[in-house]
Amino acid sequence: MLLLLWNGLCATFSFAIFPFLVIGVTGGIVIGALPGLTATMGVAVLLPFTFGMEATRALVMLCGIYIGAIYGGSISAILLKTPGTPAAAATVLDGYELARKGEAAKALSVSAIASFVGGMVSTVMLITISPVLASFALRFGAPEYFALAVFGLSIIASISGKSPVKGLLAGMFGLLISTVGLDPVTSYPRFTFGQINLYNGFAIIPVLIGLFALAEAFVQMERIFEKAQAIDTRFKHGMVSLKETISLLPLMIKSALIGTFIGAIPGAGADIAAFVTYNEARRSSKRGNEFGTGCIEGVAAPEAGNNGVTGGAMVPLLTLGVPGDAVTAILLGALIIQGLQPGPLLFTKNADIVYGLFSSLLVGNVLMLLFGLLGVRLFCRVVELPKRIIIPVIVTLSIVGAYSMNNSIFDVWVCIGFGIIGYIMQKVDMPSSPIILAVILGPMAESNLRRAVLMYQGSYSFLWTRPIGVVFLALAALSLYSSYRRAHS
Template identity: 75%
Template sequence: MLGLLFEGLKTTFQPQIFFVLLLGVAGGIAIGALPGLTATTGVAVLLPLTFGMDATAALVMLVGVYIGAIYGGSIPAILLKTPGTPAGAATVLDGYSLTTQGEAAKALSMATIASFTGGMTSTIMLITISPILANFALKFSAPEYFALAVFGLSIIASISGTNPIKGLLAGFFGLFIATVGMDPITSLPRFTFGKLALLNGFAVIPVLIGLFAVAEALVQMEKILEEEYAIKTKFKKAIISLKELIKVAPTMLKSALLGTFIGAVPGAGADIAAFTAYNEARRSSKHPEKFGTGVLEGIAAPEAANNGVTGGALVPLLTLGVPGDAVAAIMLGALIIQGLQPGPLLFQKNADVVYGLFGAMLIGNILMLTLGLLGIKVFGKIIEIPKKIIVPIIISLSIVGAYAMNNSIFDIWVALAFGVIGYIMQKIEMPASPIVLAIILGPMAETNLRKAMLMYQGDWSFLYTRPITVVFLFLAVFSVVSSYVRMQKSIKNAAGSEQESNS
C-alpha cells in the first residue's frame, strides 16, 4: 500500500496534475469565501471543466475545490459574520467575536491550521480504512447492494433539517426523476412522454447544476439590490502563537476525528459535523461559558471537523459507491463520466486513480494551509466582490456546464427547470440534497433489487436470509425512526419553551 501511495504522490507532482490541484484549491477557497456559494455549488459549477481531463486530473481538481471551499467558508464567517458555506456557520460564533476585538488575523490563522489538521487527519484515515472496507465490500452482491442503497436513502431523513418528512418527499421526487428514461433491466421507456431526449433519462449533471447553481443564483437575486458592504475592520497582524496552538491541539484532533466519522456516515455532511464538534468542544471545556466570546477552541473545533468531513465523505464513495454527502454525489457523477465504476472494484481496477487522489488530498491540504496563511491579508478583498457581478458569471458557467456534457441545448432547459424547482424548494423549506442522493442511489436500489430477484428466481427470501443485507435494512429502519423521534422531541421542546415564555 505504501508503494501505491508513493506512486500516487509522484503522480500529484506531475506538473499538470499539480497545476489543476493548485487551481482547484485556490478556486475552492475563493468560491467558499463568497457568501452564498457552497462547496456543492463550487464543485457543480466547476465539474464541466474536468470533462476534457483524464480521470486522475479531474478528480484531483474536484477534491481540491472541495477542500478549499469547505475551508474558504470560514473566511467571511470570521470577517463578515456571514458564513460562506453552511459548514462555516458554527465558526461565526467565536470567529467574528475575535474580529470585533481586532484579532481577525489570529482567528483566520486558527481556522486555517484547524482546517489543515482536520483535512490531514481525515485523509490519513481514508487512506488506511478504505482499502480494508473495499476488500470487505468485494463480497457484496445484488441483495447487499440493494440493502446498502436503501440504507443510503434512509439517511435522507436525518439530513433533512427540521422536518424529515419534507426531506423524504424531496428524496422520493429524486427517485422519480431517476426512473425517467429506459428501465435498467428491460429498456422499456418510462415517463418519457414519447420524447426522444428523455429516453436516456435526465442527465445527472444538468439536474445538479440546476438545483445547486442556478437555484442559488435565483436566491441571490432576491437581495441583490439591497446588497451592503461590511465596514472594513482594522486588524492586528499577530497570528496565533505556538503556545496557543498547543493548547487547542487536543480539541482540534478530537474534532478532526469526529468530523471524519460524521463524514463517513452517508448523508451527514460538513455543516452537521461543524456544529456537533462545536457543541462537543463546549460541553467538554473547562470554561464553557466563554464560548461565543472569541475563544480559539470555538474556531478550532468546527473548522477541524468540517474539513475532517472531506476525507470521511470519500470513504463510502470509493469503497461502496455510496456518496457521503452532496459533494461526494457530484464526484460520483464525475467518476461515472470518466468511465469508472465507483465501488470496491475501483481499488483493484483503477488503483492508480485512487492513490493519485489520495496523494492529491495530502498535498492539497498542504496547499490549503500555505495559501490560507499567505492569503490572510488578501481575503478581505475577495469577499468584497459584489454579488451583482458574481451572479451573471455563475449563470453563464451553469449554462455551459449543463450544455457541455452532451452538447445539448435540451440539457440547459433541464438545468433551468431544476433551477426554478430548487428555488421554489428553498422557499418552502424543502432541502435539495436528498434529490441528489436519490438520483444516485435510486437506480442502484432498483437495479440491484431486480437483479436479486433474478438471482433468487422471484423469491423475496434474500431480504432476511443474508446477514449483511439484514443489517443494512435494519440500519435503514433505525435511521428513519430515530430521526422521526428526534423531530417529535424537538417539536415538544419548542412547544414547551414557548409555553414557558408565554406564561
C-alpha cells in the first residue's frame, strides 16, 4: 500500500497532473467563494471539461474543485454573511461576527487551517479504511446492494431540512425519473412516449446541472436588482497565532473525525457535518455561551467538519459505488464516463488511479492551505464580482455542460426543464438534493430488488435472512426514525 501511495505521490507531482490539481483547487476555492456557486455546481459545471482528459488527470482536477469549493464557501460566509456553499452555512454564525469585529483575517486563516486539518484527517482515514471496506464489500450480492440502496435513500429524510416529508416526496420523484427508459431486466420501454432520446433514460449530468446550476441562476435573476449587504472587509487584526492554532487542534481533529464518519454515510453531506460539529463544539466547549457572538471555535469546528466529509464521502463511492453526497454523485458519473466502475474491484483493477487520487487529495489539501492563507486579501475582491456578470457565465457554462455530454440539444432542453423544476422546488421549500440521490440510487435499488426476488423465486425472505442486508435495513429504519424525531423536537 505504501509503495502504491508513493507512486501516487510521484505521479501527483508530475507535470502531467500537478497543474490540473492546482487549477482544480484554485478554481474550487473561487467557485466556492462565489455566492450561489456550490461545490456540487462547480463540479457539475466543470465536469464536461474533463471528458477529453485521461482518467487520473480528470479525477484529480474534480477532487481539487471539491475540496477547494468546500473551503471556499467559508470565505463569502465570513465576509458577506452569505455562505458560498450550504456546507459553510454553520460558519456564518461566528465567522461573520468575527469579521464585524474586524477579525476577518483571523476567521479566514482559521477557516483555511481547519479545512486543511479536516481534509488531511479524512484522507488518511480514507486511505486506511477503504481497502478494509472494499474487501468487506466483496461479500455483497443483490439483496445486500438493495438494502444498501434503501439505506442510502433513507438518509434523504435527514437532509431534507425542515420537512422530511417533502424531502421524501422529492426522493420519490427522483426514483420515478430513474425508471424512465428501457427496463433494466426486461428492456421494456417505460415512460418513453416513443421518444428515442428517452430510451436510455435521463442523462444524469443535464439533470444535475438543471437542478443545481440553472435553478440557482433563475433564483439569482429574480434577486438581481436587490442591493447586496456589504461589510467593511479591511483587516484590523492579523491572522491566527500559532498558539491559538495549537489550542484549536484537538477540536479540529475531533470535528474532522465526525465529519469523516458523516461523509461515509451515503446521503449525508458537508452541510450536515458542519452543523453537527458546530453543535458538538458548542456542547463540549467551556465557552459554549459565547458561540454565535464571534467565537473562533465556532469557525474551526464546522470548517474541519465539512472538509472532513471530502475524504469520508469517497469511502462508499470508491468501495461500494454509492455516493456519499451530491458532489460524489457527480464524481460517480465522472468515474463511469472515464470507463471506471466504482466498487471493490476498482482497488485491484485500477489501483494506480485510486492511489493517485489519494495522493492528490493529500497534496490538494496542502495547496488549499497555502492558497487559503496567501489569498485572504484577494478573496475579498473575488466575492465583490457583480451578479450581473456571474449569472451569464453560469448560464453559458450550464448549457455547454448539458450539451457536451452527448452533443445533444435534447439534453439541453432536459437541463432547462429540470432548472424550472429546481426553481419551483426552491420556492416551495423542497430540497432538490434528494432527487439527485434517488436518480443515482434508483436503478441500483430497482434492479437488485428484482434480481433478489428472482433469485429467491418470488419470496421476500432475503429481507430478514441476509445479515448484512438486515443491518443496512435496520440502519435505514433508524435513520428515518431519527429524522422524524429531529423534525418533531
